[in-house]
Amino acid sequence: GYMENNNNNRKTSELLTTDQVANLYKVYSANSLRISRYRGESKFPFIKLGKKVFYDKADIERVLAEQKIGADETDTHQS
Secondary structure (H helix, E strand, C coil), rough: CHHHHHHHCCCCCCCCEHHHHHHHHCCCCCCHHHHHHHHHCCCCCEECCCCEEEEEEHHHHHHHHHHHHHHHHHHHHHH
16 A cells, blocks of 8 residues: 555655545546646646556645635735
């Protein structure tokens, strides 16, 4: 399983599989993540190790935070 990998030297970054990203963040399904990668339209940076693809948890949270900030700015027109 993947859980053993969490205790190694990766203190700053945690690599997640496509399915883990879909389960954790619920923003995109695993299928839509794969399709966007194939099309070269992935919203998230990803890492290819051999045939497997991983996402860095820090990258995902940064991108999601940026999207939230952008959405907040467009939603509030009270200037």
